[in-house]
Amino acid sequence: MASLSGLCSSSPSLKPKHNRITKLTPSLRKDSLAFSARSAASSKLVGAHSVAREISADLSKTNNVGILKKAKKGGLEKDPKALWRRYVDLLYQHKELGLYLDVSRIGFSDEFVAEMEPRFQAAFKAMEELEKGAIANPDEGRMVGHYWLRNAKLAPNSFLRVQIENTLDAVCKFADDVISGKIKPPSSPEGRFTQILSVGIGGSALGPQFVAEALAPDNPSLKIRFIDNTDPAGIDHQIAQLGSELASTLVIVISKSGGTPETRNGLLEVQKAFREAGLEFAKQGVAITQEKSLLDNTARIEGWVARFPMFDWVGGRTSEMSAVGLLPAALQGIDIREMLVGASMMDEATRCTELKNNPAALLALCWYWASDGIGSKDMVVLPYKDSLLLFSRYLQQLVMESLGKEFDLDGNRVNQGITVYGNKGSTDQHAYIQQLREGVHNFFVTFIEVLLDRPPGHDWELEPGVTCGDYLFGMLQGTRSALYANNRESITVTVQEVTPRSVGALIALYERAVGIYASLTNINAYHQPGVEAGKKAAGEVLALQKRVLAVLNEASCKEPVEPLTLEEVADRCHAPEHIEMIYKIIEHMAANDRALIAEGFHHRSALYEMCSEMSSLHYSPAGFYNASRCEVLQPFDGSALPNFILQKLGWQIPQG
Numbered sequence: 001m002a003s004l005s006g007l008c009s010s011s012p013s014l015k016p017k018h019n020r021i022t023k024l025t026p027s028l029r030k031d032s033l034a035f036s037a038r039s040a041a042s043s044k045l046v047g048a049h050s051v052a053r054e055i056s057a058d059l060s061k062t063n064n065v066g067i068l069k070k071a072k073k074g075g076l077e078k079d080p081k082a083l084w085r086r087y088v089d090l091l092y093q094h095k096e097l098g099l100y101l102d103v104s105r106i107g108f109s110d111e112f113v114a115e116m117e118p119r120f121q122a123a124f125k126a127m128e129e130l131e132k133g134a135i136a137n138p139d140e141g142r143m144v145g146h147y148w149l150r151n152a153k154l155a156p157n158s159f160l161r162v163q164i165e166n167t168l169d170a171v172c173k174f175a176d177d178v179i180s181g182k183i184k185p186p187s188s189p190e191g192r193f194t195q196i197l198s199v200g201i202g203g204s205a206l207g208p209q210f211v212a213e214a215l216a217p218d219n220p221s222l223k224i225r226f227i228d229n230t231d232p233a234g235i236d237h238q239i240a241q242l243g244s245e246l247a248s249t250l251v252i253v254i255s256k257s258g259g260t261p262e263t264r265n266g267l268l269e270v271q272k273a274f275r276e277a278g279l280e281f282a283k284q285g286v287a288i289t290q291e292k293s294l295l296d297n298t299a300r301i302e303g304w305v306a307r308f309p310m311f312d313w314v315g316g317r318t319s320e321m322s323a324v325g326l327l328p329a330a331l332q333g334i335d336i337r338e339m340l341v342g343a344s345m346m347d348e349a350t351r352c353t354e355l356k357n358n359p360a361a362l363l364a365l366c367w368y369w370a371s372d373g374i375g376s377k378d379m380v381v382l383p384y385k386d387s388l389l390l391f392s393r394y395l396q397q398l399v400m401e402s403l404g405k406e407f408d409l410d411g412n413r414v415n416q417g418i419t420v421y422g423n424k425g426s427t428d429q430h431a432y433i434q435q436l437r438e439g440v441h442n443f444f445v446t447f448i449e450v451l452l453d454r455p456p457g458h459d460w461e462l463e464p465g466v467t468c469g470d471y472l473f474g475m476l477q478g479t480r481s482a483l484y485a486n487n488r489e490s491i492t493v494t495v496q497e498v499t500p501r502s503v504g505a506l507i508a509l510y511e512r513a514v515g516i517y518a519s520l521t522n523i524n525a526y527h528q529p530g531v532e533a534g535k536k537a538a539g540e541v542l543a544l545q546k547r548v549l550a551v552l553n554e555a556s557c558k559e560p561v562e563p564l565t566l567e568e569v570a571d572r573c574h575a576p577e578h579i580e581m582i583y584k585i586i587e588h589m590a591a592n593d594r595a596l597i598a599e600g601f602h603h604r605s606a607l608y609e610m611c612s613e614m615s616s617l618h619y620s621p622a623g624f625y626n627a628s629r630c631e632v633l634q635p636f637d638g639s640a641l642p643n644f645i646l647q648k649l650g651w652q653i654p655q656g
């Protein structure tokens with residue numbers, strides 16, 4: 001990349017008066033900091049075990065909305081020379097990582113930054129305490145230690161340090177042994193593992209999926225597929241795609257808790273496929289989970305090939321640099337030590353307490369400015385590189401599960417969060433960017449730019465002077481300009497190329513930005529109580545389904561079979577208030593041939609079929625019941641049924 005200093009000197013008219021930006025090395029960047037640096041009144045705020053809570057108490061006195069309203073009055077800078085100066089002045093560069101952050105198209109002012117400075121200093125202090133082992137997840141009484149994974153020396157005690165180092169060594173050794181064929185499946189025609197089937201969900205899937213898409217070579221040592229849902233058709237598809245290669249498949253079951261229902265279901269389905277193929281699952285299964293979890297115990301008792309630990313102090317959405325992300329990556333031939341180096345270098349850079357020299361803080365500043373500190377605007381993430389397609393999905397969990405909270409750390413209802421979505425450019429330009437340019441103004445964009453189009457030596461000009469990659473570049477720059485011209489703000493993160501190092505750095509950059517933003521907004525970024533509520537509700541639905549089945553079974557055992565209306569089923573389940581859910585349960589079972597709903601004309605063709613083949617079908621104007629399968633149907637007007645069906649059922653043909 002042309003250095004910025006080079007560009008400046010070739011455009012003397014644009015060169016800023018002061019010489020502090022003639023060369024943007026990290027050290028000079030500090031001198032060029034235009035933001036007023038206020039002293040942080042934070043030393044008294046930090047306690048070993050309740051960092052965020054104490055900080056928040058002090059910061060809650062500041063009126064965000066007031067600052068933002070005042071600061072936003074000015075509107076966005078449009079003068080090209082002033083914009084160029086803003087770009088040069090604000091550009092963050094990490095030369096060693098080949099990573100650049102341009103925040104010049106977010107409209108914050110120096111005054112706003114100055115106002116925010118104490119909050120940032122407090123956030124930096126909180127992050128420092130977190131890295132030292134403070135209980136940064138107060139609700140769950142946990143430390144938050146994903147930063148230690150890439151630099152074990154930072155772990156707060158030697159026990160954790162050794163745990164991290166041993167796990168990394170074990171991951172590398174296991175991957176080497178699998179790739180070399182030293183560890184092999186018992187009955188594989190290839191004589192080695194050729195496929196990975198990863199079973200996990202949420203944080204136990206998104207990181208490995210993103211990294212596989214971004215970094216796996218075209219011919220990886222092992223190919224990876226994912227089961228990340230409890231969708232039976234999706235599971236069947238993955239197993240069908242493996243076909244006879246199931247015998248050469250290493251199944252990695254990933255679950256921090258070891259009890260996530262979707263993952264358990266995926267495991268049970270895969271185990272069934274193994275049984276049906278006459279394969280012994282234990283010889284091909286690996287577990288990544290917390291010690292002594294249900295999954296860990298199962299894997300231990302059944303004697304799976306290997307088990308790797310997940311640590312209590314690593315959250316699912318920040319687990320990519322634990323065995324969760326490292327093992328699948330290493331098995332695909334991805335250089336995981338390089339990923340760790342990239343993350344570690346970014347961690348170092350984002351520990352900087354000068355806002356303008358800290359890329360994570362700059363991101364958090366932009367988010368705060370753009371979304372008014374309350375998530376009023378959505379974050380649209382647009383990587384202009386196919387291999388980074390899943391970055392937006394990965395960030396969706398990282399940002400939304402971390403920041404989307406009902407209460408702040410002081411117990412105030414705040415309903416915080418930032419919505420994240422996006423796929424990739426320029427593809428999205430042909431889909432929804434029309435709205436971003438001209439429609440509802442409820443977002444800010446993050447462009448992810450990759451400078452290297454293709455490996456050197458492979459490029460060609462598809463028209464004079466222009467390559468395919470030039471088009472991609474042009475699309476990105478064009479969209480950035482067109483959006484800004486219409487007052488749509490954007491951030492641009494640029495990496496030289498997509499490598500294990502730059503991907504590790506990107507992950508670390510966003511992890512820290514989320515942590516800092518959480519401090520700014522005084523929320524706990526490390527728990528997910530809302531997800532728990534959804535899981536609990538799902539459990540209740542399944543419990544209700546079991547009660548519904550029990551009621552139907554009982555009625556079906558009576559002689560003659562007792563027809564039930566929906567209301568009667570609900571009453572017998574002692575759940576009349578859940579009648580709608582009971583209807584949906586029966587409707588779902590009906591769709592899967594486990595029940596039948598006769599409700600109005602629409603369903604009658606189904607009735608005909610059933611009636612013609614089932615002798616034990618019972619019908620009454622009050623309800624419809626299939627004794628052989630324990631099925632209940634909605635009441636409907638039986639007289640509307642054709643006579644031949646009523647005859648077949650042995651019912652009286654209605655008069656008139």
Ligand SMILES: O=P(O)(O)OC[C@H]1O[C@H](O)[C@H](O)[C@@H](O)[C@@H]1O
Nearest residue numbers: 202203204255256257260316531
């Ligand atoms: O890794 P597991 O314990 O199976 O959890 C998988 C996922 O489950 C939940 O939905 C959490 O909200 C996620 O943060 C987590 O990553």
